[in-house]
Amino acid sequence: MSALTLRAAVTAFSPLAETIGADIGYGTATLGVFGMLPTAMFGLAGLVGPVLVRRFGLERTVLMAMLAAGAGSLARVFSSGTGELLALSGVALLGMGIGNVVIPPLVKRYFGDHLASISSLYIVMVQLSTVIPAFVAVPLAQAHGWRISMGVWALFGFAAAVPWLVVLRDRRGRDTVDTTALPASTPQTGKVWRSPVAWGMAGMFGMTSLTTYAMFAWLPTILSDAGASAAFAGTMVGLFALIGLVPALGAPTVVARMRNPFPVVVGCMVLFAIAFVGLLVAPMHLTVLWVLLLGLGPATFPMALTLINLRTRTPQGSAALSGFTQGVGYAVACVGPLLFGVLHSATGGWLAPFGLLFLAIGVLLAGAWQACKPRMLEDTW
Missing domain, CATH: 1.20.1250.20 (MFS general substrate transporter like domains)
Known part of the structure; x- marks a missing residue:
């Protein structure tokens, strides 16, 4: 609820x-x-x-x-x-x-x-x-x-x-907090911003959010600019949102079963890249396919939310990592739609805005490399 x-x-x-x-x-x-x-x-x-x-x-x-x-x-x-x-x-x-x-x-x-x-x-x-x-x-x-x-x-x-x-x-x-299961040397408090786990999580979460919000904001304009009707463009945005239910159902289970789920992140980035190229080069051909791939790419969002718990030992560590990840992540994501629009206005085309998104998924990969490693926040903060 x-x-x-x-x-x-x-x-x-x-x-x-x-x-x-x-x-x-x-x-x-x-x-x-x-x-x-x-x-x-x-x-x-x-x-x-x-x-x-x-x-x-x-x-x-x-x-x-x-x-x-x-x-x-x-x-x-x-x-x-x-x-x-x-x-x-x-x-x-x-x-x-x-x-x-x-x-x-x-x-x-x-x-x-x-x-x-x-x-x-x-x-x-x-x-x-x-x-x-x-x-x-x-x-x-x-x-x-x-x-x-x-x-x-x-x-x-x-x-x-x-x-x-x-x-x-x-x-x-x-x-109350159950600390009986923790190693005696585990610190109960720490500085989360000193942890590579936290920065990796923030990068993974933030770049996923930046890309997703940019597409929510600009996908209708991209398709309308290519000749789509307003109704079709709106339907594609609805499909983009709806397909996100698939990774939401499956990604947490996949992540929980893998010691290091970084290969899944690489697969998501491939889906993103294909969707970006498709929308840039041929937005009105195989549009549904591009949007389906675009909707599956943000599987890194439920992955990040699940990793918040898998990479911490305590609810306190989880709360600290959750706050840092989402605080930094959403602050970065805030400028995504704005920068995408500024680049489009400055260049009159879509190549530069999509270049921004390719840069974002590169940062996402670097963040996920740190976030997916099998280690705990409490050991690194």
Whole structure:
């Protein structure tokens, strides 16, 4: 239920952005700000999340995150101005971003012996929270108005808070750590930014996110520029999002069974490269194939989320690695769609923007080389 809230505020808004702008009075320039807001707030959550975990514990932090997601999503539908809409959307997105950070260590705490299956479950829920609001936003708005269309997703945040209230009541607020299974020499705290594991994870996660968000933002324009109709371009974006369910289901299990899953990352980069070349050279020929390959390439996203738990010994280590990975990763991803657009505007073509993406997958490979090595964060921080 928590994972099902983690993208709703993003994809419930995007299809309605122009309609909302016409109603409350913002232009196309402001759309770029709204486009960067999710990754900016997710990056901020990577800094804030670990601090809240140390202060309040995992369970209280995720409860606050779900309540913030619900409250922000509900309050923003009453906005009458652009600043108000931005601020309240920021509250909802910060709550969801903190949820991004704390769910991996919660999986480690409660399901340490079922990491692959539970990771698959929550990552699939994240994918569904991306796909479903995008598909139903416009029909709901046409039937009931944009405020109802966006507001219904607040219910998911409030509903996800209820089980955590039950958990906290059962634990009476305790936030204990089992350290009996740790080697005596294992440090309980450390400086995560000193670890090559952490930087590798951040590179892997950040470059996957940069590439994915750039494609979400620009794939319709790439196809429209090649002569596709708006309906076809929109369908291809939906397919790109939907195909992400396949690696979400399978990648955590594959990663958990491999001592070093780096060869899988190499395979993903090959899929990315073929898709990039296809969209650059022949965007209107075999388009579905290019988009399918493009949707399978980000299997490195569920891989990274699973590795957060596989490369740590404790929920505290998992929380630290999760916060660092997602904080740095989303901060980098924030500039992806912007740089892609700037390069397109500067050159008038798509070669330079796709050159940026090829550079990104090169950095991704370098990061994954470090992240996939069979070693623990606590031994390197």
